[in-house]
Amino acid sequence: MSDSGVVINEFGLPSNPAEDDGPRILGATLAITTLALIAYLTRMYVRLIMVRNVGLDDYFMSLAIALVVSGQGVIWGSIVYGAGRHMGDIPLEHISTGLKLNFVSQPIFLIAICVTKLAVGATLLRIASTKFYRRLILGIMGFMAFYTTGCFFTVVLQCTDIRALWDQSIPQNCWSQSTLKGLSYTNVALNILTDLLLALIIPIPMLWNLNVNRRTRFSLIFALSLGAFACAAAFIKVGFLVNYGKTGDWLWDSRDISIWTVMECNTGIIAGSLPALRPLFKKVLGTSLGYGNASSGRITGSGYIRQDTLKSKTRKSMVTGKSGTDETSSERAFNYYEMNDHKAAEGNGKTQGVDGATFFVTEVDARSSDESVHRVKPLAVSPGPNRRGGAEGITKTTTMTVDYIARQA
Template sequence: MLNSGVVINEFGLPSNPAEDDGPRILGATLAITILALITYSTRLYVRLVMVRNVGLDDYFMSFAMAMCVAGQGVIWGSIVYGAGRHMGDIPLEHLPTGLKLNFISQPIYLIAICVTKLAVGATLLRIASTKFYRHLILGIMGFMSFYTIGCFFTVVLQCTDIRALWDQSIPQNCWSQSTLKGLSYTNVTLNILTDLLLALVIPIPMLWHLNVNRRTRFSLIFALSLGAFACAAAFIKVGFLVNYGKTGDWLWDSRDISIWTVMECNTGIIAGSLPALRPLFKKILGTSLGYGKASSGGGKITGSGYFRQDTLQSKSRTKSVLKSKSANDDTSSERAFNFYELNDTKNHTTGTAVEKFPAQTGPTSFFAVDARSSDESIDKLPAAASGPSRGTTPGITKTTTTTVDYISREV
């Protein structure tokens, strides 16, 4: 069924010169791609300059961003050659190029969306605190890779000669529209499912038990949950797949599908990059812990850093807390999280006396800068007596509650 105002021209193609959505396609896709590129570039600065800790998630995200930039170039070219217009309004010499570029953009964004999710999965692996979550995330990443490869082959093998999609001189021997739509719906459904898993279902319970302060926990959950916007874009795209290709007006029917495909991919890049920007946000805005400064003595705080306080009430308590801060505790989610964003420092000092802390090889060190507050209680202590009898004399048992202020320095 043709839209109102659309007629069939002398070549048998839909036509309505008053309708041209090319500028809308270019404006929407270019804006979100530039925003994603800015976010990605900032992420790269944090990882290379501030943190100096580049991981697998950064490589995945770099590849996804490169694919999105390439895809944006292809979309721009397809607009020049007719995308967003009715096929009857496109010069016949431009039509094959426009159709070819429209086809090329499909596998580009298919791969880019998958790699973006692999980057998010690799980010979650950095802070996964149990084997269950690590295995679950790796399983989802493997599944995404497998079905994306399958979708790629369905796209490039849908015709005996793929050139038939843009060259009318080649005999059409392609899968039916119903088959292609079924495959498209399957791909979108799996994308929505994996978006929900990586944006909400896995991060919320996993980060909820992460051994970091509450504001940090909520900021991470919020940043990763922005991936749900990619899920929303996939939902919206489903509505435009229903009428795609019904009248053979391919470059007109694909306009909204192209917009929301680009939105889905670049929104995923933005959401997946935000957690990596925490060190930059801390440097600019401070943290929930506040700013502190440490000096070499006197319990005063003079050096820049992020300040927080723990109270250690016994020798055994002291050991257990220090053990939890130690880099040797490979199962510590706090160590995993600190390694995610901080550099290695190894100095440990106290304000009034030097205390031997366990050497750390991990990314953060804790500077004890003050020890204070003690109380005393009267007790009976055994005393040596000269002569045959032994007695007891009043004495003092000193129980010390030590408050250790320390600074976790960030590069």
């Protein structure tokens, strides 16, 4: 809305009763928060019920959605107490509460944005196939945690007594607006940089060389690249920081900043949750399209794909002392492997398990530029103990994820 009708009332505050952006703030933030909550709940259904495999990225995302929902409640309260209206149009007894809630929402979403990116970083760690990418991702995650901590302290320590931000009776002894704006611009710039790194710059080359079929590769790249929308939201937010607080009309000036901050965080949650929904998409598409029958190695309308883990022992060489596989990259890469055109029975081994389930053990081919990685021979899943003999040597227990089709009764 235009500010052309704003006047200064008898209390020296800007006023224009015709302008009220409270409903717009609530509608925009509540809509995107609801979508993010649906994406998160679907993600946890897949992880807890379908694949029964919860990881660090899920814990980060759970914390992020808890912060976002809490922040949405704070924003709702701030709207009740005047957010989206001019200061002169808010009852005097409500201004202090509105300003306080507006302030409280800032560190909540500051931390929520960081935790969301940590969740995306942890997702990338699941599929990182070399030490280079793992170290790079961990370095970015550590950097995000470091600069977010710094930003948090600049927010809460900007005044000698932080209550001065919402209580006019307390003397103002705060940093200048130019200093605070400079810090805000720095925070936004770092957010944009890390968004680009985690959404495009790292995933595309890393997934491009991942040994999975083309459909899987492109679906993962597309899902993670949606995080670029969070970057776009951060760019848009910069334009509203320019005039923030120039006239002291804080609850009016913050309306678009609040909307795009919530957009940035929730878009990251949605984009970060999409890769985890692939088993659900495979189940739904497999049922609707009818992939032949299980005996031919294809998904049927009465079956579903599930990922699980099994422990195998990789023998170490007594001469070289090196393991035959890079167990770290193999374990993580397996979480996002799918059967190549669902024809695992022909190339990778097949055996019957309990309850008539058919297991397909996919062959690992995770190669690293800085370590020796050899191909793992197809495993046979057997209900009995491993009785194969062999030379004595050092063994190491590793975790490997396998796909299997479980037939429903």
